[in-house]
Amino acid sequence: MDHDDMEEEYASMSKLLQEFTNIPTIDKAWTFESESEDASTAMFLISQTDLLSNKRRKSILSTHISRKIGSSVSFHWDPFPIEMTGVSAIVPSPSGSKLLLVRNSEGEHSSACFEIWGPSQLKKVFPVPCSIHGPVYTDGWLEGISWNSNETFIAYVAEAPDLPKPTFNTFGLKKEDHNSWKGQGDWEEDWGETYPGKKQPAIFVIDVNSGEIRGVAVTGAGRELCVGQVVWAPPLDGKQQHLVFVGWWPSDTRKFGIKYCYNRPCSLYAVEAPSFESDSITSRSDAATDSLIIELTHSINSAFFPRFSPDGKSLVFLSAKTSVDSGAHSATQSLHKIEWPSNGKLGPLTVADVVPVIMCPEDGCFPGLYCTSLLCNPWLSDGHTMVLSSAWGSVQTILSVNILSGDVSQITPDNSRSSWDVLAVGSDSVISVCSSPISIPEIKYGSLLGKWRWWDVSSPIQCSDKVSCLLASQQFDILSIPVRDFSENLAKGACRPFEAIYVSSRHRKSSESPDPLVVFLHGGPHIVSLASFSKSLAFLSSLGYSLLIVNYRGSLGFGEEALQSLPGNIGSQDVRDVLTALDAVIDKGLADPSKIFVLGGSHGGFLTTHLIGQAPEKFAAAATRNPLCNIPLLFGTSDIPDWCFTEVFGSERRPAFTESPFAEHLDLFYSKSPIAHVSKVKTPTIFLLGARDMRLPMCNGIQYARALRERGVETKVIVFPNDEHSIDRPQSDYESYLNIGMWFNKHCK
Numbered sequence: 118m119d120h121d122d123m124e125e126e127y128a129s130m131s132k133l134l135q136e137f138t139n140i141p142t143i144d145k146a147w148t149f150e151s152e153s154e155d156a157s158t159a160m161f162l163i164s165q166t167d168l169l170s171n172k173r174r175k176s177i178l179s180t181h182i183s184r185k186i187g188s189s190v191s192f193h194w195d196p197f198p199i200e201m202t203g204v205s206a207i208v209p210s211p212s213g214s215k216l217l218l219v220r221n222s223e224g225e226h227s228s229a230c231f232e233i234w235g236p237s238q239l240k241k242v243f244p245v246p247c248s249i250h251g252p253v254y255t256d257g258w259l260e261g262i263s264w265n266s267n268e269t270f271i272a273y274v275a276e277a278p279d280l281p282k283p284t285f286n287t288f289g290l291k292k293e294d295h296n297s298w299k300g301q302g303d304w305e306e307d308w309g310e311t312y313p314g315k316k317q318p319a320i321f322v323i324d325v326n327s328g329e330i331r332g333v334a335v336t337g338a339g340r341e342l343c344v345g346q347v348v349w350a351p352p353l354d355g356k357q358q359h360l361v362f363v364g365w366w367p368s369d370t371r372k373f374g375i376k377y378c379y380n381r382p383c384s385l386y387a388v389e390a391p392s393f394e395s396d397s398i399t400s401r402s403d404a405a406t407d408s409l410i411i412e413l414t415h416s417i418n419s420a421f422f423p424r425f426s427p428d429g430k431s432l433v434f435l436s437a438k439t440s441v442d443s444g445a446h447s448a449t450q451s452l453h454k455i456e457w458p459s460n461g462k463l464g465p466l467t468v469a470d471v472v473p474v475i476m477c478p479e480d481g482c483f484p485g486l487y488c489t490s491l492l493c494n495p496w497l498s499d500g501h502t503m504v505l506s507s508a509w510g511s512v513q514t515i516l517s518v519n520i521l522s523g524d525v526s527q528i529t530p531d532n533s534r535s536s537w538d539v540l541a542v543g544s545d546s547v548i549s550v551c552s553s554p555i556s557i558p559e560i561k562y563g564s565l566l567g568k569w570r571w572w573d574v575s576s577p578i579q580c581s582d583k584v585s586c587l588l589a590s591q592q593f594d595i596l597s598i599p600v601r602d603f604s605e606n607l608a609k610g611a612c613r614p615f616e617a618i619y620v621s622s623r624h625r626k627s628s629e630s631p632d633p634l635v636v637f638l639h640g641g642p643h644i645v646s647l648a649s650f651s652k653s654l655a656f657l658s659s660l661g662y663s664l665l666i667v668n669y670r671g672s673l674g675f676g677e678e679a680l681q682s683l684p685g686n687i688g689s690q691d692v693r694d695v696l697t698a699l700d701a702v703i704d705k706g707l708a709d710p711s712k713i714f715v716l717g718g719s720h721g722g723f724l725t726t727h728l729i730g731q732a733p734e735k736f737a738a739a740a741t742r743n744p745l746c747n748i749p750l751l752f753g754t755s756d757i758p759d760w761c762f763t764e765v766f767g768s769e770r771r772p773a774f775t776e777s778p779f780a781e782h783l784d785l786f787y788s789k790s791p792i793a794h795v796s797k798v799k800t801p802t803i804f805l806l807g808a809r810d811m812r813l814p815m816c817n818g819i820q821y822a823r824a825l826r827e828r829g830v831e832t833k834v835i836v837f838p839n840d841e842h843s844i845d846r847p848q849s850d851y852e853s854y855l856n857i858g859m860w861f862n863k864h865c866k
Contacts, residue, residue, distance in 0.1 A: 126859070126862065127855075127859060130660070130855060130858050130859060130862075131855055133583075133656065133659060133660075134656050134851060134854060134855050134858070135168065135851075136580070136581045136583055136584050137580075137584060137652040137653075137655055137656045137659070138166050138168065138652060138847070138851055139165065139166065139580075139581075140557055140578065140579075140580045140584070140652060141163050141164065141165040141577070141578050141579075142163065142164050142165070142558070142578075143161055143162070143163055143540065143550050143558055143560070143577075143578060144162045144163065144164050144175070145161070145162040145207075145540060146159055146160065146161045146162070146540035146541040146548050147159065147160045147209050147213075147541055148182075148541045148542070148543045148546075148548060149209075149213040150213075150543060150544065154184075155183065155184045155185065156181065156182065156183055156184065157181075157182045157184075157543060158179060158180065158181055158182065159179070159180050159182055159192075159541065159548060160177055160178075160179050160180075160209075161177070161178045161179075161180070161540075161577070162175060162176075162177060162201075162207060163175070163176050163177075163178055163198060163577065163578075164176075166847045166851075167847065168847055168848055168851055171846060171847050171848045172847065173847060174200060174202075175200070175201045175204060176198035176199055176200045176201060177198060177199050177201055177207070178194060178195060178198040178199075178577050179194075179195045180192045180193060180194045180195065181193040182562070184564070189572070190562045190564070190572045190574060191574070191575075192560070192562075192574045192575050194575065194577060198577070201218070203220050204218050204219070204220055205219045205220060205221040205229075205252075205253065205255040206218070206219040206253065206255040206260070206262055207219075208262045208264070208271075210264045210268045211264055211266060211268065212268065214235070214236065214268070215233055215234065215235060215240070215264075215268055215325070216233075216234040216235075217231065217232070217233060217234075217262070217264070217271060218231075218232040218234065219231060219232075219253050219255060219262065219273075220232070221252040221253055221255070222252075227244045227245060227246060227247065228245050228246070228247045228249075228250060228251045228252055228275070228276075229244075229245045229250075229252055229253045229275065230242065230243065230244045230245065231243040231245065231271075231323060231328075233325050241325065241326075241328065243323065243328035245275075245330065247278070248278060249278065249321070249330055249332070250275040250276060250277060250278060250319065250321055250330075250332070251275060251276030251277070251278070251279075251315075252275060252276055253273055253274070253275045254273075254274045254275060254276070254315075254318055254345065256311065256312075256376070257490060258345065258346075258375070258376055259274055259308075259318050259343070259344075259345030259346070259375075260274065260345065260346070261273060261274045261320075261345055261346040261347035261348065261362060261363075262274075263347055263348045263349050263360075263493075264349070265349045265358065265390075266349065266351075266352075268325070269324065269325060269326065270322050270323065270324055270325065270349075270390070270393075271322065271323050271325060272320060272321070272322050272347045272348070272349060272360050272390070273320075273321055273322075273323070273347065274318045274319070274320060274321075274344060274345050274346075274347055274362075275318070275319065275321055276315055276316070276317065276318060276319070277316075277317040277318070277319035277332075280302060280303070280305070281302070282299045282300055282301065282302035283299070283300035283302060284297050284298070284299055284300065285297060285298055285300055286298075305317075306371060306372040307372070308343060308372055308374065308375045308376070309372070309373065309374025309375060309376065309756030309757065309811055309812070310374050310376050310377075310756055310757075310810070310811040310812040310841060310842050311376045311841060311842075312374075312375070312376060313809065313811065313841075317343075318343060318344050318345055319332060319333070319334075319344060320332070320333040320335075320344055320347050320360060320362060320388070321333065322360075322390060322391050324393050327393075329393055331391035331393065332391075333360065333388055333390075333391055335364075335386070335388055335409075335410040341366065341367055342364045342365070342366060343364065343365040343366075343367065343372075343375065344362050344363070344364050344365075345362065345363050345365075346362060346363040346421060346422060346423065347360050347361070347362040348360070348361050348362070348423055348424070348425065349361075349390075350387060350425065350432075350457065351425060351429030351457060353458070353459075353463070357389070358389070358390035359387045359388065359389055359390060359463065360387065360388050360389075360390050361385055361386070361387050361413070361423050361425075361432065362385070362386055362388070362423075363383050363384070363385060363386075363420065363421045363422075363423065364383060364384055364385075364386050364410070365381050365382070365383045366382060366383075368774075370776065371776075373756065373757055373758075373759060374755075374756030374757045374811065374812060377446065377447070378446045378447075378757060379419070379437035379440040379441075379446060379447045379448070379450075380437065380440040380441050380443075380444055380445060380446050380447075380448075380763075381441070382418045382419060382441050383418075383419055383420060383421055384412050384413070384414045384415070384417075384418075384420055385412075385413040385414045385420045385421075385423055385432070385434060386410045386411060386412055386413060387410070387411045387413055387463050388409070388410045388411070389409075411463045411464060412465060413432070413455060413463070413465065413466050414434070414453075414455070414465075414466075414468055415465040416465070416467075416468050417436055417438055417453065417468050418438055418441045418442070419436045419437045419438045419440065419441045420434045420435075420436055420453070421434060421435055421436070421437070422434055422435045422488075422490070422491040424491055424493075424495060424503070425457070426496065426500055426501060426520065427496050427500040428500050429457060430456060430457055430459075431454045431455070431456060431457065431501075431520060432454060432455050432456075432457050433452065433453070433454045433471065433503065433520055434452075434453055434454075435450050435451070435452055435453075435486070435488060435491065436450060436451045436452070436453055437450050438451065438474075439451075439474050439677055439681075442768070443681060443684065443763070443768035444684070444759065444762070444763030444768050444771060445643050445680065445681065445684055445763060445764075445768065446641070446643055446757070446760060446763075447641065447643040447644065447673060448643060448673075448677060448680055448681070449474045449475060449484075449485040449486065449487065449673075449676065449677040449680060450474070450485070450486040450487060450488060451470065451471075451472055451473055451474050451486065452470075452471040452472035452486060452518060452520075453468050453469060453470055453471055454468075454469050454471050454520055455467060455468055455469065456469075470523070471518065471520050471523050472486055472518060472523060472525055474677055475676050475677065476608075476610060476676060476677045476678050477608070477609050477610035477613070477676050477677075477678045477679075478610075478675075478676045483509070483525050483527075484508075484509055484510065484674055484675055484676050485676055485677065486505075486507050486516075487507050487508035487645070487673040487674050488505055488506065488507050489506075490506075491503075491505055492504070492505070492539065492541070492542060494542060495539075495542055496542065497517070497542065497544070497545055497565065498544040498545050501519060501520050501521050502517050502518065502519050502520070503517070503518050503520060504516070504517050504518075504528070504539055504542050504547055505518065505539065506537065506538045506539045508645050508647065508673050508674035509527070509674055510595070510616055510668075510674050510675060511595050511616045511617075511618055511645065511646065511647060511648050511668050511674065512533075512534060512535065512536045512537075512595070512647060512648045512649075513536035513537060513538055513647050513649065514527050514529050514536075514537055515527070515528050515529045515537045515538075515539050515547065515549060515563075516528065528547070528563065528569045529549075529569075529571075530571060533551070534553065534593075534595060534648060535551050535552060535553040535556065535648060535649070536551070536552060536553065536647045536648050536649035537549050537550070537551045537561070538550050538551075538649075545564065545565040546562065546563060546564045546565070547562070547563040547564075548560065548561075548562055548563075549561045549562075549563065552649045552650035553593065553648055553649065553650065554591075554593045554618060554620045554648055554649070554650065554651065554654065554655065554658075554664070554666075555588050555589075555591040555592065555593055555620065555655070555658075556588060556650060557578055557580050557584075557588070557650050558576075558578050558650055559573065559576050559578070560574050560575075560576045560578075561573065561574070562574050584655075584659075587655075587659040588655065588659075590622060590623060590624055591620060591621070591622060591623060591658055592620070592621060592622070592623040593618060593619060593620045593621075593648065594618075594619050595616055595617075595618055595619075595648060596616065596617045596618075596619050596698070596701065596702070597614040597615075597616060598614055598615050598616065598617055598667075598694070598697055598698045598701055599614050599697075600612055600613070600614060600615065600670070600694075600697070601693065601697045602693060607682055608678040608681075608682065609678060610675070610676045610677070610678025610679045610682075611670060611678050611679050611681075611682030613675070613676075613679065615667075615668055615669055615670050615672070615675065615679070615694060615698075616668045616675075617665055617666060617667045617668060617698045617701075617702075618646065618648050618664070618665075618666040618668075619663070619664070619665055619666075619702060619707065620654075620658050620663060620664040620666070621663040621664075621707065622661075622663070627706075630709055631663065631706065631707055631708050631709045631712075632661055632662060632663045632709075632712075633661070633662050633663070633709065633712035633713075633714065633737075633861070633865050634662065634663045634664070634665055634702070634707075634708040634709070634712065634713050634714065635657055635662045635663070635664050635665070635714045635715070635716055635861065636665045636667065636695065636698075636699060636713065636714065636715045636716070637654060637664055637665065637666045637667070637716050637717065637721070638667055638669075638695060638715070638716070638717030638720075638721035638724045638725060639666075639668070639672070639717070639720070639721050640717070640718050640719030640720040640721045640722070641671075641672075641719065641720050642669075642671045642672070642683055642687065642691060642720040642723075642764070643671060643672070643673060643680060643683075644672065644673055645668055645672045645673040645674045646666045646667075646668055646672075653850070653854045654666070656854060656858065657716075657854070657857070657858060657861075660858055660861075660862070662714070662861065663707065663708065665698060665699065665702055665708070667694065667695050667698045669683075669690075669691045669694035669695055669698075669724075670682050670683055670690060670691070670694055671683030671684075671690075671691060681768065683764075684763055684764050684766075684767045684768050684771075685764075685765070685766055685767020685768075685769070685770065686767070687720075687723070687764045687765065687789060688723070688727050688789045688790070688791070691724055692724060692727050692728060692731055695724060695728060696728070696732060696735075699713065699735070710735075711737070712737055712865060713735060713736050713737060714736060714737055714738050714739065714740070714861050714864075714865075715728055715729070715736050715739045715740075716739070716740045716741070716857065717741055717742075717744070718741065718742030718743055718744065718805075718844075719742070719743055719744070719745065719812070719813060719842065720745060721741075721742075721744075722741035722742060722743060722744020722745060722746075722813075722818070723744055723745040723746070723791060725739050725740070725741045725744060726739075726741060726744050726746050726791035726792075726798075726802075726821060727791045727794065729798050729799075729800040729802065730791055730793075730794025730795060730797050730798050731794055731797075733797045733798055733799045733800065734799070736800045737800070737801075737861075737864050737865065738800060738801045738802070738803075738860055738861055738863075738864035738865075739800050739801070739802040739803070740802070740803045740805070740857040740860055740861070741802065741803070741804055741805070741818070742804075742805040742806075742844055742853060743805070743806055743807055743810050743812075743813045743815070743818065743842055743844065744791075744804070744813070744817065744818050744821070745790075745791075745813055745817060746790065746791045746792050746817050746818060746820065746821035747787070747790050747791075747792045747817055747820055747821065748761050748765065748786035748787065748789055748790045749783045749786045749787050749790070750816065750817055750820060751813065751814075751817055752778060752783075752786060754814045754816060754817070755811070755812055755813060755814065756811045756812055757812060758774070758776075759774045761786055762774055762782075765785055765786055765789050766785070791821065792820070792821055792824065795821065795824045795825065795828070796828065798825060798828070798830055799830060800830070801830065801831035801832070801860070801864050802822070802825060802830065802831075802832055802833075803832075803833040803834075803835070803856060803857065803860045804818045804819075804821075804822050804832070804833070804834045804835070805835050805837070805844060805853045805856070805857070806818045806819070806834065806835070806836045806837065807836075807837050807840035807841050807842060807843075807844045807849070808836055808837060808838045808839070808840065809838075809839060809840060809841050810840070810841055810842045811841065811842070812841075812842040813842060815836060818834070819834065822834050833856075833860065835852070835853070835856060837849040837852075837853075
């Protein structure tokens with residue numbers, strides 16, 4: 118291809134990718150009941166990529182919902198959305214009469230600003246001085262922003278004020294004046310990937326009338342306890358107010374990365390809410406009340422996402438105890454509850470099981486809980502049934518859970534192969550979003566009328582006619598792949614078939630040769646690729662590629678035995694599963710063996726670089742984003758070095774973590790690494806690397822890319838200087854997939 122042709126292809130591909138990039142995304146929704154039984158309102162938070170500003174612009178769009186029970190539901194949308202410029206979090210009050218907007222700032226004098234809005238106007242504005250706290254946590258994991266029941270106070274999590282730093286002047290004295298400067302002070306670790314510079318989250322409460330802020334200094338915890346997910350508890354004895362929160366304890370020697378890591382031990386704690394009756398000065402950094410924390414879940418080593426039942430009698434929470442016990446960063450979850458004491462006496466409480474861990478699900482049966490979030494208000498009108506989203510094999514579904522009986526029901530349509538995500542729950546209704554690999558997100562409205570009934574409703578999410586036409590020309594299926602070459606030592610659940618999502622053209626005739634195939638591999642390894650819409654993968658399929666999205670054993674959604682079969686077998690079992698899935702589609706005539714490409718990031722990049730080394734003749738080209746290529750190098754540079762011990766040795770034989778591994782540890786780390794097979798690689802490979810990646814620092818990919826160049830393998834490396842592990846800044850993600858598309862086209866014979 119000459120230069121002019123390449124420029125033309127680049128321009129054409131860039132324009133197409135932009136059409137996919139422009140598709141909006143529904144992030145959240147809230148419902149507000151009205152006095153009329155057949156009407157309500159809803160508010161949607163929508164984000165849309167703005168490539169020129171390199172931001173995702175967020176807006177609010179409201180709708181009036183009209184219901185005719187048993188017959189129809191219609192959404193009447195406002196004509197235009199309202200942009201939420203600079204807004205970090207949106208939190209309606211319990212009654213829906215007030216709306217909190219949080220704006221984090223990067224200024225020298227103010228760290229955040231709280232805005233309280235009423236139905237028709239801005240009521241209060243409270244800038245928060247940096248001396249009180251740093252930015253408010255709004256990331257969805259440590260985040261906890263909670264109104265109390267009478268809507269007079271808001272509890273939240275924010276970065277604690279920095280520790281005092283030494284002051285020096287020209288005489289070396291510790292005296293602060295106009296000729297002095299601040300020293301650096303002691304080094305403090307942060308909480309790893311996505312939390313650079315965030316060292317100590319703390320709990321604060323703001324009075325929404327006066328703007329007064331009180332910190333909650335939890336006595337006995339020191340600065341080491343990492344706190345998050347704070348919620349108000351029902352008043353004890355009708356008056357005593359407590360806050361319930363999640364606390365993570367770091368190891369004795371260091372802080373490990375916490376984001377996406379469910380294997381960090383954590384408990385639920387209660388602390389008495391600060392009193393605002395005495396005088397205080399909000400500008401003082403030491404304006405905090407000391408309260409003794411009470412551990413509520415001493416009998417279980419993992420407890421998070423606390424939610425109180427509407428009557429205040431039950432505290433329900435998720436647990437990742439299997440993840441903590443095994444060391445796997447994510448695993449099958451369980452649901453538990455504790456009875457909130459009515460006598461005002463708090464202490465260690467009895468933890469009851471609601472939904473247990475599922476080890477080996479039977480065919481078509483509930484595989485266990487795999488939730489990434491819970492709604493703030495997940496309850497139906499009976500007060501004891503909660504609604505949540507969970508992976509079920511390769512799809513996400515919506516479940517109802519009765520916390521009294523433990524019964525779990527799938528409430529989405531039985532014949533749906535799409536993925537569903539609950540956005541908001543009304544009294545006996547659900548607003549959700551539904552999508553598939555070949556369909557953009559659509560809003561669905563569900564109502565409990567004896568049984569669940571679902572309606573398609575008008576949606577604010579639109580795509581261009583070109584994208585719509587391209588998606589309409591695609592089809593997908595979820596393939597069941599039998600396990601091949603398994604050992605006799607595997608548990609029953611690990612011998613059951615795994616799944617792969619296959620996306621292809623619906624217009625290809627059987628007599629025609631198959632389209633080139635891209636094998637896509639998710640990271641983790643303990644996450645799952647869902648049958649939902651992905652702009653990036655839809656873009657690749659629109660270029661004429663079929664997709665094989667493999668959920669190898671170890672993925673979420675298939676039971677705990679299948680998941681736990683992978684630790685100790687990375688680089689072998691997962692590689693075999695991918696090759697087994699690939700051979701299955703080749704044997705069915707769905708792929709041309711000469712036109713196979715492979716793409717993956719993180720652990721998917723680990724698999725990508727393993728595959729081009731272990732099966733060097735199999736792939737025409739490869740692309741990898743922030744890959745793991747050399748485990749010994751990862752061990753000394755990652756925020757989660759303990760991952761190496763768990764995934765290389767396995768939970769049953771992993772040695773105790775140490776910062777100074779023995780030579781035999783490093784030998785095994787190396788033997789499990791893709792770089793051990795680098796001498797066999799022939800496949801042209803492109804690397805996309807984030808320079809601020811703390812999970813898989815880019816030195817890992819750079820070393821492997823240099824090793825390929827050393828051996829004469831065609832290699833391209835693109836580094837994004839301001840990106841972390843996910844490479845999700847709009848311009849970076851755009852440029853990443855544009856180059857992947859060009860790279861695959863270049864090597865498509």
